[in-house]
Amino acid sequence: MEEEGDERERENGENGRKKGKWSKEEDEKLRAYVTKYGSWNWRLIPKFAGLSRCGKSCRLRWMNYLRPDIKRGNFQKEEDQTILRLQATLGNRWSAIATYLPGRTDNEIKNHWHTNLKKLLDQNPSNTEVEDAAASSCSELRIREEEEELDETLIVLNSEMATPELAAKHEGMNFGETETWVVGLNAEHSMEVGGNLWTDPFVFEDPLSLDNNPTHVPMDLFEHYEMFPPSN
DNA sequence: AATGTACACAACCGCGATGCG
DNA sequence: TCGCATCGCGGTTGTGTACAT
Numbered sequence: 001m002e003e004e005g006d007e008r009e010r011e012n013g014e015n016g017r018k019k020g021k022w023s024k025e026e027d028e029k030l031r032a033y034v035t036k037y038g039s040w041n042w043r044l045i046p047k048f049a050g051l052s053r054c055g056k057s058c059r060l061r062w063m064n065y066l067r068p069d070i071k072r073g074n075f076q077k078e079e080d081q082t083i084l085r086l087q088a089t090l091g092n093r094w095s096a097i098a099t100y101l102p103g104r105t106d107n108e109i110k111n112h113w114h115t116n117l118k119k120l121l122d123q124n125p126s127n128t129e130v131e132d133a134a135a136s137s138c139s140e141l142r143i144r145e146e147e148e149e150l151d152e153t154l155i156v157l158n159s160e161m162a163t164p165e166l167a168a169k170h171e172g173m174n175f176g177e178t179e180t181w182v183v184g185l186n187a188e189h190s191m192e193v194g195g196n197l198w199t200d201p202f203v204f205e206d207p208l209s210l211d212n213n214p215t216h217v218p219m220d221l222f223e224h225y226e227m228f229p230p231s232n
Numbered sequence: 233a234a235t236g237t238a239c240a241c242a243a244c245c246g247c248g249a250t251g252c253g
Numbered sequence: 254t255c256g257c258a259t260c261g262c263g264g265t266t267g268t269g270t271a272c273a274t
Contacts, residue, residue, distance in 0.1 A: 021242075021268085043259065059260075060243065095262060107242080110263075115240055237273075244266075251259080 018052040022061055026051055030058055031066045064107045071103025075112055083109055084117055 018026075033049035039062065042055035051058060064070075075083075079101055086097040094106035094113075101109065 019244080041259080055259080056245090057243075063261090064242075092263065106262075111241060114264095115238095235274085237271100239271080240269090242266105242268080245264085247262090247264105249259105249261080252257090253255105 017054050019057070022065075026053070027061070027066060030062060034062055034066070035068075060107075064105045067105075069103055070105060075104075075116075079104070080112075080117060083113060084121065087113060087117070 029049050029051055030045075033045060037048075039045065039059070042059040044055070045051075046053045046055055046058050049058070053061075082100055083097060086100060090096050092110075092113075094110045098104055098106040098109055
């Protein structure tokens with residue numbers, strides 16, 4: 001397992017692999033390499049990028065600091081509210097929470113939670129606003145989570161999943177037209193989505209918007225449930 | 233000015249999930 | 254099917270900085 005890989009990395013660490021703070025030079029090397037060639041193999045990237053770091057460290061540095069789309073600066077009140085609500089609903093699934101906060105990393109959110117929000121909640125455990133919001137978002141989140149458990153071919157929630165490769169993987173399945181891929185969205189919703197299905201992010205519905213309205217859940221979703229019930 | 237404390241953030245570590253030969 | 258390599262996640266620790274005493 002990875003234990004062995006990690007162990008090797010640790011041994012290598014004793015063998016000259018650098019640990020600790022990243023220097024500007026290291027950042028630039030990693031940024032330049034990943035920007036140019038992508039993150040095709042984190043284990044080999046430090047070697048090709050000329051870094052004396054383990055792949056894990058490089059990945060972490062890129063994901064949490066160097067990525068160009070990372071938003072820096074203080075958390076806005078709306079972001080705090082979102083985190084509080086999602087944490088109440090999802091628990092400590094920081095990566096899942098991060099998907100609702102573009103530009104924020106799971107590590108950043110986790111740190112913010114532990115240093116600020118958790119205390120806030122501890123001081124005011126009967127935070128009705130948080131509880132109410134969590135309760136109202138719970139049902140829609142459940143729908144989203146259950147949908148995600150369904151066959152991936154039917155649930156296209158983001159651009160990473162919506163790839164031609166995925167399509168090819170399931171081409172033998174008789175789903176027919178493209179719109180079937182998007183959670184049974186009908187033509188109307190497909191029009192709303194618009195853009196390039198394979199490259200543009202697909203925003204389902206924001207289940208946690210402040211003016212949260214359960215009626216925003218596309219009714220097609222329920223049609224989809226009848227056709228493809230969760231296989232539990 | 234020196235020291236202690238709290239806070240914020242970066243980085244590490246271990247483990248489970250996943251992909252692949 | 255199995256075993257290995259790699260990835261991704263969450264918990265935890267380390268470190269620098271700001272502020273209080």
